[in-house]
Amino acid sequence: MSVPPKSNPRWADVVTGRKTYTLKFLAAKILLGRVVRTVSAAPTPENVRDAVDQLFAIYEKNASSPSAQEDIKIIFG
Amino acid sequence: MQQNMYSVVEVEKFIAEGRTLLLAGEEALLRQLPKGQWIGGTIPYFITPSEGGAVSQDKIFVTDISAVTASAITSVYDQNGLGKVYTDAEGSGFSFIILPATSPAHASFALNGPNYKDFGNRPLIGWVAGVHLSDLGKATPKVFDGSSGAAYEQEAVVMHVTLPPGKSVEVGIINIFEQGDGDMLTFAADGFSCTDVMVNGVKENFAEYITRNNLDTKLPLVADYYGALVNISFQSVDPGGEVKFYAPVFTGIRYKHAKAVSNYAASFGEQLRKSNLDGQNIVFSCNCILNYLYSELEGRKTDPFVGPITFGEIAYQLLNQTLVYMEVHDI
Numbered sequence: 001m002s003v004p005p006k007s008n009p010r011w012a013d014v015v016t017g018r019k020t021y022t023l024k025f026l027a028a029k030i031l032l033g034r035v036v037r038t039v040s041a042a043p044t045p046e047n048v049r050d051a052v053d054q055l056f057a058i059y060e061k062n063a064s065s066p067s068a069q070e071d072i073k074i075i076f077g
Numbered sequence: 078m079q080q081n082m083y084s085v086v087e088v089e090k091f092i093a094e095g096r097t098l099l100l101a102g103e104e105a106l107l108r109q110l111p112k113g114q115w116i117g118g119t120i121p122y123f124i125t126p127s128e129g130g131a132v133s134q135d136k137i138f139v140t141d142i143s144a145v146t147a148s149a150i151t152s153v154y155d156q157n158g159l160g161k162v163y164t165d166a167e168g169s170g171f172s173f174i175i176l177p178a179t180s181p182a183h184a185s186f187a188l189n190g191p192n193y194k195d196f197g198n199r200p201l202i203g204w205v206a207g208v209h210l211s212d213l214g215k216a217t218p219k220v221f222d223g224s225s226g227a228a229y230e231q232e233a234v235v236m237h238v239t240l241p242p243g244k245s246v247e248v249g250i251i252n253i254f255e256q257g258d259g260d261m262l263t264f265a266a267d268g269f270s271c272t273d274v275m276v277n278g279v280k281e282n283f284a285e286y287i288t289r290n291n292l293d294t295k296l297p298l299v300a301d302y303y304g305a306l307v308n309i310s311f312q313s314v315d316p317g318g319e320v321k322f323y324a325p326v327f328t329g330i331r332y333k334h335a336k337a338v339s340n341y342a343a344s345f346g347e348q349l350r351k352s353n354l355d356g357q358n359i360v361f362s363c364n365c366i367l368n369y370l371y372s373e374l375e376g377r378k379t380d381p382f383v384g385p386i387t388f389g390e391i392a393y394q395l396l397n398q399t400l401v402y403m404e405v406h407d408i
Contacts, residue, residue: 026248026305027197027393033302034191037329054196061198064245064408 003063004076006056014075015039015051021074024067028058079141080361080383082125085109088137092223097146099173099236099361100221101204101385102137107221108228115223116151116234118175118206119216122369122386130374130386134209138385140361145170145405147241151224154233156185162235163195170240171248171403173361174203174233177218178388182233187325187395188267197393200248202403203235204363205389218388245408246360248392251352251382251400252306253344253368256299256333259290263331269312270321283320295371297398298322298332308335310367310397323367323389324397341372345379345400354404356381362402363387371398 004010013019017036023029035051062068083091085106091098092113100107100117107117123138125131150166159182162172176183183205190196206218220234221227240246263275274283287294297308309332312321326332338344362382368374369386382400390401 022304026250027200029303029305030191030307030393031197033300033305033307034327034329036303041329057195058197061195062200065200065247066245066406066408067247 003056003060003072006052008076010075011052011056012048015055016043016048021071023071023074025059025062025065025071026067027062028055028068028071031055031058079139080126081139082123082133082136083139084136088139091139091141096141096143097149097238098223099140099142100137100223103134104216104219104228106135106137110223110226112226113223114149115221116173116175116236117221117223118177118204118234118385119219120207120385120387121209122366124364124374124379124383124386126383129376129378130369132209132375140384142238142360145240145244145246145360146238148239150237151222152235152237153222153227153229154182154235155231156181159186159233160189160193162201163193163198166237168239169199169237170244171200171202171238171246173236173238174201174391175220176203176205176233176389176391177220177230178205178207179218180231182231183389184269186233187269187389190394191327200246200403201391201393202248202361202401203391204385204387204401205391205395207366207388243407245406247404247406249352249354249402249404250305250392250396251345251348251402252308252398253338253341253348254297254299254308254335254398255306256301257336259334261331261333262298264326264328267325267327269325270319271326272319282317284314284316284318287314287320288316292334293337295367296335296337298326299335300330300332307394308397308399324395341368341374342377354381358404358406360403360405362400363390364400365390365398367398368400
């Protein structure tokens with residue numbers, strides 16, 4: 001499974017809370033539990049970029065995980 | 078996958094066969110074991126396949142992960158080194174961590190774990206070692222590095238495991254608690270204790286708030302991490318003074334006191350049903366000593382889960398009053 005590139009705007013939609021999804025991959029949910037609030041409080045380009053980097057890395061490093069794969073389908077279709 | 082109680086003699090045989098083992102048991106038993114590919118932690122409480130919840134001081138709970146292990150290396154981390162737990166042993170399929178309760182490593186992991194470099198880049202699961210409750214204050218929880226045979230009471234032991242080709246593992250949680258309908262609680266500082274809380278944005282003494290609202294402190298605070306419910310259990314409430322927790326509260330996280338659970342078995346069954354787990358692929362699981370005590374799990378089963386009863390559960394970060402499990406999948 002390929003993980004969409006960081007430049008895909010959907011990543012930023014997730015970390016800013018502009019779009020919310022019911023996700024399954026636990027590590028990503030724990031990460032998002034922190035970063036969405038951080039980014040929402042201060043949605044600077046740097047904060048958004050840093051959050052996208054972290055979220056992308058989690059999915060890229062866990063690309064063989066069934067729940068991570070399901071999340072990618074949920075987020076990106 | 079093999080998870081069961083065994084005598085020291087039987088575990089010695091498994092080690093001699095070169096199996097890769099995650100062990101839980103009394104210190105005196107673990108100290109008798111020969112060197113080998115195993116790590117362990119102290120605890121005498123278990124959910125066993127035959128009896129369900131049980132106290133055993135003469136057998137060791139064995140989780141044999143040989144079938145999901147191509148190779149493994151064991152590392153011991155002090156509180157300062159734990160930040161490398163996700164970046165060490167690159168290429169590992171998962172890492173299994175055991176921390177001694179109340180140790181510097183335990184406190185450091187609890188507070189800093191969510192911010193470790195490359196958080197979540199591979200599954201991290203484990204538990205917090207403890208002691209028999211009658212030995213609190215008399216004995217210290219310990220973790221063991223089987224490769225050296227050494228025991229530690231200040232450091233964490235981690236087994237970094239490389240999976241066989243075609244295998245993947247997942248970490249999950251079963252939490253019977255959910256947020257209640259009460260006030261939104263936030264905290265001004267990260268920590269295992271606090272004096273004040275922000276109640277819907279208004280500061281007040283947390284102990285007084287708990288007393289005035291008659292909160293049942295057997296029920297945890299629950300935070301919603303993007304749909305994952307994470308508990309913080311109460312350790313003590315000093316009227317007018319500090320409130321202590323078994324895991325840290327964090328600034329920026331919104332907590333609510335949990336809804337009451339009248340029947341653990343029914344709530345557990347409901348959460349199990351929601352998780353769609355069939356139990357066939359479970360490699361490891363552990364459950365919390367507070368669930369064991371408050372839900373009176375002695376003599377009761379929590380199928381399909383067995384394993385040690387712990388002083389804290391780890392699924393990427395420290396959790397309380399939660400069952401943690403790891404599944405293996407073919408890819």
